[in-house]
Amino acid sequence: GAVVSQHPSWVICKSGTSVKIECRSLDFQATTMFWYRQFPKQSLMLMATSNEGSKATYEQGVEKDKFLINHASLTLSTLTVTSAHPEDSSFYICSAEGSGGGPREQYFGPGTRLTVT
Amino acid sequence: LAKTTQPISMDSYEGQEVNITCSHNNIATNDYITWYQQFPSQGPRFIIQGYKTKVTNEVASLFIPADRKSSTLSLPRVSLSDTAVYYCLVAANNAGNMLTFGGGTRLMVKP
Numbered sequence: 580g581a582v583v584s585q586h587p588s589w590v591i592c593k594s595g596t597s598v599k600i601e602c603r604s605l606d607f608q609a610t611t612m613f614w615y616r617q618f619p620k621q622s623l624m625l626m627a628t629s630n631e632g633s634k635a636t637y638e639q640g641v642e643k644d645k646f647l648i649n650h651a652s653l654t655l656s657t658l659t660v661t662s663a664h665p666e667d668s669s670f671y672i673c674s675a676e677g678s679g680g681g682p683r684e685q686y687f688g689p690g691t692r693l694t695v696t
Numbered sequence: 697l698a699k700t701t702q703p704i705s706m707d708s709y710e711g712q713e714v715n716i717t718c719s720h721n722n723i724a725t726n727d728y729i730t731w732y733q734q735f736p737s738q739g740p741r742f743i744i745q746g747y748k749t750k751v752t753n754e755v756a757s758l759f760i761p762a763d764r765k766s767s768t769l770s771l772p773r774v775s776l777s778d779t780a781v782y783y784c785l786v787a788a789n790n791a792g793n794m795l796t797f798g799g800g801t802r803l804m805v806k807p
Contacts, residue, residue: 622798682795
């Protein structure tokens with residue numbers, strides 16, 4: 580149980596285009612999902628907290644107009660990178676929070692590798 | 697949020713026991729200590745969680761002293777497949793609680 584999927588697993592896009600990444604909790608409902616970004620050889624950096632039915636909460640320094648997050652249902656959150664640039668190339672990881680909350684109940688997706696050319 | 701400090705990297709050999717220590721001097725009363733494992737190009741995976749003393753599961757043990765200002769993840773008899781980055785986090789078990797990942801420890805297991 581507690582499986583989180585991401586789609587696509589990798590994507591290459593041209594500079595200036597937009598890319599949508601999906602995060603799904605397959606066998607549980609998640610009121611809260613989190614989006615992280617990870618550059619090579621670095622740790623995960625939280626970008627935003629996504630709550631179903633409400634606006635996402637972005638971390639300081641993360642442009643909310645560039646990284647659009649939609650959490651329209653209890654099993655799906657999407658991250659859209661708008662007008663992508665090469666510096667947005669990174670590994671994007673989502674996590675979904677199961678019942679009870681806390682680190683033990685955060686289930687991570689496999690990640691999406693974004694390359695902007 | 698309590699900050700954590702871990703060694704940047706560690707080397708070990710197959711079959712050895714590996715102990716990774718994490719410092720969290722500012723841990724709060726309601727914080728738990730959680731360890732994650734991450735392989736390259738994958739999301740982190742929960743390993744173990746504890747509040748105090750010792751916790752053991754099928755893959756690891758977690759030792760937490762009485763003052764809770766540090767913790768040690770113990771991996772018994774590591775294999776090559778244990779080569780990964782290990783993250784120590786401290787956070788309360790509350791719904792909607794965001795996690796802050798520190799630098800992690802890059803463990804390299806050699807044959």
